[in-house]
Amino acid sequence: MKIISLVSRKGGAGKTTTAQAIAAGFTAKGYRVLAIDLDGQGSLTHIMNAANAGQTIAPVLAGQLNIKNAVQHTGKGDIIAANASLDNIEITGNGRELLLKKALELVRADYDLVLLDTVAAFDILTLNALTASTGLILPAQCDILSLNALKNTYDLIQSARENVNADLKIYGVLLTRVSSKNKTAMQIADLFKQAAMTMNTRVFNSQIRESATVRTAQALQLDILSYRPKSNAARDYQAFINELMESD
Ligand SMILES: Nc1ncnc2c1ncn2[C@@H]1O[C@H](COP(=O)(O)OP(=O)(O)OP(=O)(O)O)[C@@H](O)[C@H]1O
Ligand SMILES: [Mg+2]
Structure with missing residues (x-):
């Protein structure tokens, strides 16, 4: 079972x-996928059209609910939901970064791929995700501020490797919302490639273009691959998914 954090x-x-x-694309290829929402928002x-009340990730992490009972099935992968209660749970004490990893042991035989959707802030939930993960995908918009943020992200990963998860792998940096292939965008993409090399990883060949269709699909609680399979964003995501399937 691979566990990949975004x-x-x-x-x-x-x-x-x-x-x-990824959940939709891997599910369509027959993988058993579980996505876990680690964002109280x-x-x-919402976009996977799951219920956001009751059986969410918060009581699982609080030790009050078996992870198996928090799973919701959708045609596009299983999901464990989150809602605002996640922002209020107290995660303290020794081994507090291990809660998610331990919970996931219970579903090890049930899934090929677990996806952890984290928040941008570095909090105990993100630390749980980094501790539980076998690998990471680092999405980034193709602009200079995001390049700086990537360096911060890498510091966080290095600290996780030193303290909680020495084997944590980086699959790569995924450039998203790429608006044009103008000179500046190409130069910034090159800077990302150089930065990725210093981090012993790579920028995925597939880049995701900016496309209003992404927002429309999400407004309809649909994934881009089934909503408009021929749109730029769907083609880009499919190419990325194929690339990811080929990585070990
Ligand atoms: N390729 C794309 N084209 C157009 N809009 C996009 C694209 N990818 C994402 N978006 C939109 O950009 C916004 C941010 O995307 P998303 O929520 O996936 O980012 P995030 O990293 O999860 O953000 P957060 O850190 O707030 O959780 C959303 O409104 C989403 O619909
Ligand atoms: Mg998000």
Whole structure:
């Protein structure tokens, strides 16, 4: 069972959108996928059209609910939902970063892929995600501020490797919301490639273009691959998903 977190220290990088697309794309290929919403705003929960009351990730982490009882089935992958109660749970004490990892042990045989959608802030939930993960995908908008944020994200990953998860792998940086192939955008993409190399990882060949269709699909609580399979964003996400399937 692979456990992949979508991580970036900058908001609006496309973490949630990418989690939804991967869940849909891998499910369509026959993988058993579980997506877990670790954001109290419940964005992934909403766009995957899951219920956001009752059996969410918060009581699982609080030790009050078996993880298996929190799972909701959708045609586009299973999901464990989040709502605002996640912002209020107290996660303290020794081993507090291990709660999610331990909960996931119970579903190890049930899934091929677990996706963890994190928030941009570095909090105990993100630390739980980094501790539980076998690998990371780092979505980033193709602009200079996001490049700086990538460096912050990397510091966070290095600290997680030193303290909680020495084997944490980075699958790569995914450039999202790419608006044009103008000279500046190409130069910034090159800077991302250089930065990725210093982090012993890569920028995925597939880049995700900016496309209003993404927002429309999400407004309708649909994934981009089934909503408009021929749109630029759907083609880009499909190419990315194929690339990810080929990585070990
Ligand atoms: N390729 C795209 N084209 C157009 N809009 C996009 C694209 N990808 C994401 N968006 C939109 O950009 C916004 C941010 O995306 P998303 O919520 O996936 O980012 P995030 O990294 O999860 O943000 P946060 O840190 O706030 O959780 C959303 O409104 C989403 O619909
Ligand atoms: Mg998000």
